[in-house]
Amino acid sequence: MDIVPHEREEGELPAGRWSALRRTWRTRRRRFILAALSILLLPYLLIFVYLTGFIHPVSTLMLRDLVLLRGYDRQWVEFDDIAPVLVQSVMMSEDGQFCAHNGVDWGQMRGVVEDALDGEQTRGASTIPMQTVKNLYLWNGRSFIRKGMELPLAVVADLVWSKRRMMEIYLNVAEWGDGIYGIEAAARHHFGVSAAKLSRRQAALLAVALPNPIDRNAGKPGRGLRRLASVIERRASRSGGYITCLYD
Structure with missing residues (x-):
């Protein structure tokens, strides 16, 4: 066959x-x-x-400006060379519980989740550690994906870095205008002084500009920005009990 x-x-x-x-x-x-x-x-x-003090991190926005050949202005400054009134103002404006939480303010975060589930407009709950890791590693804009990545990064960063190192990095990578990064460049650009020489009023204006530094010009504040700065200025003057993790 x-x-x-x-x-x-x-x-x-x-x-x-x-x-x-x-x-x-x-x-x-x-x-x-x-x-x-x-x-x-x-x-x-x-x-x-970034635990090492002589390493000066850059943000994703700074890298973007480099890739687009726009350049940027950033002059790193040590924590001890930043006016305490600026640190106080930023804490009172951005994260009053900075010394108390472990990177995430879970009480505030719970309120945001409940508002979102109820279909209500959510309020901001970003802490300074959350904003720092977002600036260093992530991107701007509202996104549950980004927030899901941001939370564990903030907890780990807060665990590894001291509070002083966290604040030092944050104040040196925060955006304060188009191509203006860090408190030294911001102080010189908006007020013509170093970060160490900022007055309480100037510090308050820079602090309230942080949520929207492109539209909020600390050097040329409108009425609304001046009003917010006055509130922060008063809070900063009474912030002694809130900043014990930064100043002995």
Whole structure:
């Protein structure tokens, strides 16, 4: 009896070719997973790298300006060379419980989640650690994905860095105008003085400009910005009990 060999249908690949394609797909999938994990873990590694005081981190916005060939103005300044009135004003404006929480103000965060579930407009609950890791590793804009990445980064950063180091990094990467980053560049650009020489009024104006530094010009404040600055100025003058983690 003659044995007729099985003929492949047109377009059918040999078994060996299918096996090679599967191996190639598995290899590419592993590489993609490893690349994705590396990207996700890199910020956590950098948190430990940034423990060292002589390393001066840059933000994602600063990197963007470099890529777009726009450049930026940032002059790193040590924490002890920043006027305490500026630190007080920023804390009272951005994160009054900075010394008390572990990177995330869970009480405020719970209120935001409840408002979102009820369909109400959410209020801001970003702490200084959350804003710092966002500036260093993430992107602007409201996104549950970004917030989900931001929370654990803020907790780890707050655990690894001292409060002084956290505040030092934040004040040196925060945006204070188009291409203006860090408190030294901001103080010189808006008021013509160093960060160490800021007055209480100037400090309050810079603090209230932080939520929207492009539209809020600390050097040329409108009536609304001046009114907010007056509130922060009063709070900062009574902030002694809130800043014990920064000044002994």
